[in-house]
Amino acid sequence: MKRSAPPLPTREDEALIQDYMLHAVLESVLKRDIRLLPTLELKLADLYALLLRHAGKDNADRLWAARQQMRRRGIRILGRSRTAAGFEIKYLCRGYECMLAFDSAAFIQDLASRIGAVSQNRL
Template structure:
């Protein structure tokens, strides 16, 4: 008779995927806020800026969907996420039956969001 095998515990790759999911969620929120602000400004070319940000949103949505599919295949489910006072973003997840949590600090999250937005814009900030 075979022994029932236990699933492997969460790996570094699993946590990286969860963090990627969070970053895409935060980036969507940032873009949504910025689009809302642009809509209230009286800029002559606001519609062009808004369309550009909406185009980026579509790309982010496609990547977020892909990340969600990878999480599903790996047996990862985010149970809750919330902002912690002054520290960052706390996430509780379930990964193949194991409960876990991940704390991402604000400075590193902001830097990652900035880097991702720059890559979606196709811009190299080092050139400036």
């Protein structure tokens, strides 16, 4: 009996990896901002920290869901790096080694639109 090759990576796989990358970057940004808040002289620093922690919890839930979906689809991240143009992520998808590159400007715009959508749903 001849074995068939696993299915090739799809656009849905790439969209899932982009979603993972957005949430991973957002997680690091939120952690950094929460860490910096106490160093600033703000009247509502505690409230801002609380809002950022809630956003971080929502983001962590979404990141966890993306990781679970990646695991079900047979996707594993091999490495992430910053480049002059943006970000690169190397991954293994059902045995195929792949790479995605993200332009910084488009990536940040997508990140900002997602943050805006999440904050609108919260209010």
